[in-house]
Amino acid sequence: MVDHILRLKLALLGSAFRGAASAVRALLVLVLAGGVGAALILLAREVQVDRADHRAALIIVASAIALGIVVAPLSAGLGSALEPRRFAAFPVPRGQLALGLMLAGVIGIPGALAVTLGIAFEIAWADTDKAGLAILAGVIGAIVLVMVSQYLVAVTAQLAVSSAAVRMITAAARLTIALALGAAAMAVLLVQSGDDTEGLIEVASVVAATPLGFLWAAPGGVDAEIAWRLFGGAVAVAALVAAWPWVVSRIVEAPQRIRSAPAIRGLGWFDLVPATASAAIAARSLLYWTRDARYRAVIIALPVAPALMMVALALAGAPVPLLWLIPVPVFALFLGWFSHNDVAYDHSAMWMHVAAPLRGFSDRWGRVVPPLLIGTPLILLASPLAALWSEVPDVYPAVVGTGLGLLLTGLGVSSVSSALTPYPAARPGAGPWDQPPLIGAAAGWVQSFTLLAILAFMSPSLTLAVMGLLDEDPEMLELAGWAGGATGFGMLVLGILIGGFVFRRRAPELLGLLMRT
DSSP states (O other): OHHHHHHHHHHHHHGGGSSHHHHHHHHHHHHHHHHHHHHHHHHHHHOOTTSHHHHHHHHHHHHHHHHHHHHHHHHTOGGGOOOGGGGTTSOOOHHHHHHHHHHHTTSSHHHHHHHHHHHHHHHHTTTSTTHHHHHHHHHHHHHHHHHHHHHHHHHHHHHOOSHHHHHHHHHHHHHHHHHHHHHHHHHHHHHHHTOSHHHHHHHHHHHHTSTTTTTTTSTTSOHHHHHHHHHHHHHHHHHHHHHHHHHHHHHHHSOOOOOOOOOOOSOTHHHHSOSSHHHHHHHHHHHHHHHOHHHHHHHHHTTHHHHHHHHHHHHTTOOHHHHTTSHHHHHHHHHHHHGGGGGGGTGGGHHHHHHSOOOHHHHHHHHHHHHHHHHHHHHHHHHHHHHHHHTOTTOHHHHHHHHHHHHHHHHHHHHHHHHHSOOOOOOTTOOTTOOOSOOOTHHHHHHHHHHHHHHHHTHHHHHHHHHHHHHTOHHHHHHHHHHHHHHHHHHHHHHHHHHHHHHHHHHHHHHHHHHHO
């Protein structure tokens, strides 16, 4: 029976390459995993474990990759997972089922990466007198990762009984993997640049005290600490292996959880807002931002752009602390810019705005509420952290001012653009990456023009901020913050007024355009 389960796992992996779209996705995942594995081996050969910063980076990278490996099976969706519940209808001996599922966990990308991580860890310590201890720690660590990922899949599949929960778990797993890879890359870059090695060592000491870094810090400790960590790892392996048959039996024999649909009461967001036109549009826009896949994809993708810019600039040799000044302005810029075509996302729902005696101001103001509610708290919370981590004195006013200015200016420009120059967009219910046919070159021109317009209106504030950074002038940085906030407020008010006038004048044309596309 064990060999049948292993063949089933291989067949399940092979099914990912059936169909053109599925094959492309599977190939991309395979390339990413291969790149991570190759990077681990290559970086392990460069590690000098006699240096404290290299040992710290080794602990952080190994722990981050371990976290990604543990949640990796969830990133493909529970529908593709080989978990105990799938065998509930078959008379499979529980012991053989547990053994087969345990061995099947090694087959696949997570298992291969766990083995690769263990090998890379051993390579890093190969030329020292603790090479044998590193081999033992790597083997135990790989086994623990495979077993923990199996437990996580089994328990999650039992608890996640709704499609919404499954989608949320899948998205959270993918986000966790992205953050883990980013943390590993950041640790490597800090070692290469030689910046903030003391902070890196402090972070590694904290990570080493957690279950993620418990084993990876073993070879770098003293004799008693090494023995304690390896003993703890061996006990963990024994406990995980011993409890696995019992967990499998409980999941297979337990009644399947059934989600009871809750009674829908009230009108949701509409119960929370005043009975005005602007508030009603704001409530409907909030529904779009929280439930529509097209908007959710944007919310998930917004943090990616600053992260990619930071990694690219760090690789180019830019000082790492200064890079923390990038996320807040870039996030604010793209959040405000995204609404430049929000009218096109309404499609047939646009007729209500045309038929009702609706002022253009009410439509424009209602649509900017969701990005304001999302962006303003995030900017206010992230700005102090960015200013602190950048190690630039008195930079906080410039960060928060330019961040709010870019967000408000972007919403003001978008309020005019979405009413004046909309272009075809994916229909409601479409996937986040679906695009309508025949978009044409107009979309590219509108996107570029609106983005450049936001930057142009904010250029005085951005120029003052750059000058303040270069001259280390606190007064200039404070002036940049005030200028950014004032510019953003003025552009938001002006954009809503002009956009409202244009929207009311062009409402029938907008409806015709949306219905044609």
